[in-house]
Amino acid sequence: MWNFFNPVKLVFGIDALDRIGELVGGRPYGLVTYGDPFFSELTERISQLAGTPGIVINDVSPNPGFGSLAVSCDRLASTGRSPEIIVAVGGGSAIDTGKVLAASGGDFSRVRECLETGEGGQRLKPLPLIAIPTTAGTGSEVTRFATVWDHLGKKKYSLALDSSYPEYALVDPVLSQQAPRDLTISTGVDALSHALESIWNVNANPISSHLCVFAAKEVLLALPLLSKNLDNLDLRLRMARAATMAGLGMSNTQTALAHILSYPFTLNYGVPHGIACSFCLPMVMQRAIGFNPECDSTLGKIFGNDLEAGVEQLSDFLLDLGISTSPEDYGMEEKEWSALVQTAIGSGLGKNFVGRDATPAARANSSLKHRGITSRTCEIWDFNHSVHSLVRRCFIWVSLTFISCHVFSWAHFGPRFRGFVLGVFTP
Numbered sequence: 001m002w003n004f005f006n007p008v009k010l011v012f013g014i015d016a017l018d019r020i021g022e023l024v025g026g027r028p029y030g031l032v033t034y035g036d037p038f039f040s041e042l043t044e045r046i047s048q049l050a051g052t053p054g055i056v057i058n059d060v061s062p063n064p065g066f067g068s069l070a071v072s073c074d075r076l077a078s079t080g081r082s083p084e085i086i087v088a089v090g091g092g093s094a095i096d097t098g099k100v101l102a103a104s105g106g107d108f109s110r111v112r113e114c115l116e117t118g119e120g121g122q123r124l125k126p127l128p129l130i131a132i133p134t135t136a137g138t139g140s141e142v143t144r145f146a147t148v149w150d151h152l153g154k155k156k157y158s159l160a161l162d163s164s165y166p167e168y169a170l171v172d173p174v175l176s177q178q179a180p181r182d183l184t185i186s187t188g189v190d191a192l193s194h195a196l197e198s199i200w201n202v203n204a205n206p207i208s209s210h211l212c213v214f215a216a217k218e219v220l221l222a223l224p225l226l227s228k229n230l231d232n233l234d235l236r237l238r239m240a241r242a243a244t245m246a247g248l249g250m251s252n253t254q255t256a257l258a259h260i261l262s263y264p265f266t267l268n269y270g271v272p273h274g275i276a277c278s279f280c281l282p283m284v285m286q287r288a289i290g291f292n293p294e295c296d297s298t299l300g301k302i303f304g305n306d307l308e309a310g311v312e313q314l315s316d317f318l319l320d321l322g323i324s325t326s327p328e329d330y331g332m333e334e335k336e337w338s339a340l341v342q343t344a345i346g347s348g349l350g351k352n353f354v355g356r357d358a359t360p361a362a363r364a365n366s367s368l369k370h371r372g373i374t375s376r377t378c379e380i381w382d383f384n385h386s387v388h389s390l391v392r393r394c395f396i397w398v399s400l401t402f403i404s405c406h407v408f409s410w411a412h413f414g415p416r417f418r419g420f421v422l423g424v425f426t427p
């Protein structure tokens with residue numbers, strides 16, 4: 001039995017932003033965005049289309065944390081005309097900030113209590129939200145999840161209220177045309193990560209997998225082309241569509257191992273989220289294959305029947321975009337990485353991962369090495385594999401010796417010496 005649910009009304013296409021006035025529908029609204037000139041111009045355009053916002057919060061920070069969110073919620077509370085709806089414009093940080101502001105009622109402590117204790121979520125009554133992504137990757141425009149960081153406490157939280165789905169996702173690929181190459185790539189591989197994480201997921205269902213197969217194939221095809229031709233609107237549209245479809249899949253499955261592995265890299269080493277949750281995808285895929293027939297079948301629709309070769313294909317895809325697949329290149333030493341993998345697989349989102357219960361022996365039987373992955377974990381598994389291989393080779397050597405002696409003794413010494421030779425050379 002499986003379920004699929006997503007209540008977000010999606011408006012997608014070139015110049016979809018022109019419909020913002022219709023979606024706001026005359027309701028007093030608060031606008032949440034960044035302070036860069038591009039977003040100032042966008043604020044101006046939205047004001048012309050939907051009326052002047054009651055409040056503009058335009059200092060969204062990357063990876064929004066407790067401190068900045070508390071300040072933004074205070075500002076929302078202090079506005080004279082309380083908004084009836086929040087419009088969030090930007091990448092994942094802006095949309096997640098919009099979700100928190102919508103849920104806070106101007107009091108961040110209520111959201112914080114919910115995040116830290118898991119209690120009080122039912123008392124939060126979020127305002128409706130219109131999410132307008134300006135990058136192709138986050139997927140947050142069609143999910144109920146908002147990532148919140150405790151930078152001082154070095155923790156990552158996820159607000160995941162049933163009432164936190166945006167009312168509308170307004171996806172206009174034109175808005176992503178301003179994104180520079182690095183941002184285009186890092187957000188694009190985030191979409192790939194969402195698609196694959198939704199597939200190698202215990203919560204996967206036929207609809208989420210179908211969406212995510214399409215999304216992953218599109219990212220694998222379109223992102224390398226887009227990285228060399230950033231002005232191509234058709235490629236921008238394909239990436240926006242892939243990111244939204246991956247988000248729809250993820251909205252039902254959550255993410256899995258690659259995402260939980262990513263958080264320390266973002267918290268401790270400042271690695272952008274998209275890179276942090278995608279550099280390890282080949283290693284995670286290697287751990288996913290061979291243990292769940294349905295997952296293997298779905299991955300086969302993306303990578304073909306040879307999934308080991310698919311791991312290489314995925315690794316090459318990332319390396320060609322300039323994304324190293326080695327954790328050491330992002331600041332984490334091998335020992336720490338090994339411990340992180342072991343911890344992550346049994347906790348939080350790691351429990352969603354289809355390969356979480358695979359035994360070390362089972363892993364040893366699959367080839368664990370691929371280019372760029374140098375983790376201690378892989379080495380341990382490779383050691384097990386080597387021991388098995390050595391035992392097998394010893395057995396073959398003894399057998400060949402026995403047979404050779406048998407033939408040699410008959411041919412050259414006759415039956416008289418056969419017993420003597422066999423007695424010397426066989427155990």
Ligand SMILES: [Fe+2]
Binds near residue numbers: 273
């Ligand atoms: Fe992500």
